Amino acid sequence: MEDLNPFNDDRDESNGDEDRTSNKFSAPFTPEQLGPKSTTHDSVNIEIVDAVRTNEGAKSSYITYIIQSDSQQVARRYSEFESLRQILGRLYPTLIVPPIPSKHTFGEYANKSKEETKIVAQRKRTLQDFLSRVARHPVLGREHFFHKFLSAEISWKHVLNSPPISTLPRNPLHVSSNDPTNDKNVAAYASLPTPSPSQPLRRPDQRFLDSELFTAKFAQHFESSLERVDRRTAKRWSGIANDYAELGAVFNGFSLTETNTLAAALEKIGQAVDSTYISTNAMLNSWEKDFSEPIHIYSQFAGIIKKLLDYRHQKHAQYEMLIDALSAKRDSLTDLERSEQEAQRLDEALSRGLSSTKMLDEPHQEDANNDTNNEDSNNHEDTAPPQSIITDAPSREIKRHKSHLSFLGAISHTLQGIMDTDPEATRRNSIGKTRESIQGLESALEASTYDLSYTSQTIQADLDRFQRQKVADIREMCVSYAQFHSDWAKANVEVWEEAKKEIDLIDTNLNDDEIEEYSHQFDDI
Structure with a gap:
């Protein structure tokens, strides 16, 4: 059987370039390009430098994001970012394409x-993260459509409405997983079945069962637990910051009603509370940017990986469904060929029977004529035994044999009339169509076998790459989380230590004159 491993380089060198140019399947990249030693585009400088409201080319205003890459700038709308991600997902259905911020469903942009x-x-930061992740990806970062998106000289609308993007099939299950733009084997892929993501597998791959279980836990930790609790905690801190702002104003107002050391201490406390409000807001800004947003991005990654594993599951289901369909068609062909052989044997037997009947009819007809010619001459011989007595026994046997064969012929003729006017042609036509169907299924199975091998290897390689990136990102998130809490604590320690020194200076030993002054300080109000 032909080796359909897309990454097997053990080919006969004697065929040279001829084999490579005639190959229906070609891999644009290998799993090794996704490995830990792969070259990434860390040095690529892509930055969203501004977000501008405009109404150019539209009836209503919208936000454009100014992208700076190398020495050029280009303005792109959110919808264009969305279409870029869709293109990358359709061109590379076996890779983890980074997420973009979710589309808003209400009028956030109604007023300035x-x-x-x-x-x-927030969108500016998350779109920046999307571009950076795509640029660092060892395969996506080299995609020429990505670089067209960054070019100010190219109309993105024209890209979307031109081949090969405009001609890509909507269903990724009906195109090659390694190169959806390849049209060399369209018929085979078009005939592939469309299983559901829940289609059971007879022989599932344990590696991907483990990956599905891990992804479910990963999604639960990030989306159902970590993101939900983080959102609630940050909201409470935001409420505390607002309370600090109000409390600082209260202390500052209170200090105006006092004198001497107590007034100075109250003012210092108000200043410390105000400083705590400012540092809390600064912490919340860092919290959202360096912790909450990455958590949400990884929650989106969990959904993306689940869809990727569903895609691989469907490719596996396609493979098993094609094996079943091919086996059923081959069994059907065997039955048709057996029926054809039986029909041929029956026709031969009937032909032989009809020939025997004709041979038996000829001598019997001659005997009947002889009997008629000699009838007059034999009438006067009353005493002689009739000739028919001698010949009646063999004649009856012949008639019975003739009647039997004629009955079989009548049955055959009747059945042929009921079933088909030309049953032989019908049988052979069914056999021909079944053989053609088998050839189509064999071609589809060849494509499916290749796709399943390619899909499994590249998804596993990109999952491994993602795991390495995830560990690095979570480490950075945790460092940031600890850092902004530490900075908040250090800033508050300093201001509150100063406030404490001022509080220690409050004189609690009041003389009679000071007490009298306190009691009459509001008389004029």
Whole structure:
């Protein structure tokens, strides 16, 4: 059987370039390119430097994000980022394409408000993260459509409406997983079945069963637990910051009603509370940027990986369904060929029987004529025994044999009339169509076998790459989480130590004159 491993280089060198050019399957990259020693684009300098509201080419205004890469700038809308991600997903269905921020379903951008500014700033950061991750990816970062997206000289709308993007099939299960733009084997892929993600497998791959279980736990930790608790905690800290702002104003107002050392201490406490409010807001800004947003991004990654594993599951189901269909067609062909052989034997037997009947009819007809010619001459011989007595016994045997064969012929003729006017042609036509169907299924199975091998290897390689990146990212997130809490604590320790020194200076030994002054300080109010 032909080796359909897409990454097997053990080919006969004598065929040379001829084999490579005639090969229906070609891998644009190998799993090794996704390995730990692969070259990434860490040095690529891509940055979203601004977000600008404009109404160019539209009836209503919208936000464009100014991308700076190398020495050029280009403005792209959120919808264009969305289409770029869709293109990468359709061109590389076996790779983990980074997420973009979710589309908003309500009118956040209706007015130029503080909320809009916050949302735009958040989108700017997450879109920046998307571009950076794509650029660092060893395969996606080299994709020429990605570099077209970064070019100010190219119309992105024209890219979307031109081949090969405009001609890509909508269903990724009906194109080659390694090169969806390859049209050399379209018929085979078009005939592939479309299983559901829940289609059971007879022989599942344990590696991917483990990956599915790990992804489910990963999603639960990030989306159902960590993100939910983090959102609630950050909201409470935001409430505390607002309370600090109000409390600082109260202490500052209170200090105006006092005198001497107590007034100075109250003012210092108010300043410390204000400083705590400012440091808490600064911590919350770092919290959102360096911790909450990465958590949400990894929650999105969990959904992306689940879809990727579903895609691989469907490819495996396609393979098993094709094996079943091919086996059923081969069994059907065997039955048809057996029926054809039986029909041929029956026709031969009937032909031999009809020939025997004709041979028996000829001598019997001659005997009947002789009997008629000699009838007059034999009438006067009353005493002689009739000739028919001598010949009646063999004649009856012949008639019975003739009647039997004629009955079989009548049955055959009747059945042929009921079933088909030309049953032989019908049988042979069915056999021909079944053989053609088997050839198509064999071609589809060849494509499916290759796809399953390619899909399994590249998904596993990209999952390994993602795991290495995830560990590095989570480490960075935890470092940031500890750092902004530490910075918050250090800033508050300093201001509160100064406030404490001022509090220690409060004189609690009041004389009678000071007490009298305190009691009359509000008389004029």
